[in-house]
Amino acid sequence: MSTKVEIRFTVNGSPRSIAVPPEMSALNMLREVIGLTGTKYGCGEGECGACTILVDGLSVNSCLLFAVDCDGRAITTVEGVVNEPVGERVRDAFVQAGAVQCGFCTPGFVVQAAHLIDTHGAKLDDKAIKRGIEGNICRCTGYKKIVDAIAAAAQEAR
Secondary structure, eight states, X not given: OOOOEEEEEEETTEEEEEEEOTTOBHHHIIIIIIOOOSSOOSOSSSSSOTTEEEETTEEEEGXXXXXXXXXXXXXXXXXXXXXXXXXXXXXXXXHHHTOOSSSSSHHHHHHHHHHHHXXXXXXXXXXXXXXXXXXXXXXXXXXHHHHHHHHHHHHHHO
């Protein structure tokens, strides 16, 4: 049995203090220890973006981040993103554009889209959206409806 490490951080604005094994990923900590299952395990290699979270406002693949590296950080998951105005607009735009197929990749896209809108605001065009979601994979459909949804949410933010 491995030794656990005490870490303190915030998740979706709430302070947390937990003990985790040093080898545990942030993804597994969020899903298995904290119970926030919106963030999905897709590939475990940082290739698909299903596990995208925000760490101190930066987009990160949580499968590649050790939980212990969350110590002292502010973590935002899809559950937190959709409770913010930009995240609400993104979520609603995905539904209205029909950008949700099976839904497995959607949490990662929603987090990344909200991050793009927060970061680029009015400068976010289709080219920037496509570049911004290169790390997110949807296996069900093409990306047109996803790009359209993000563009619509960005337009509302203007």
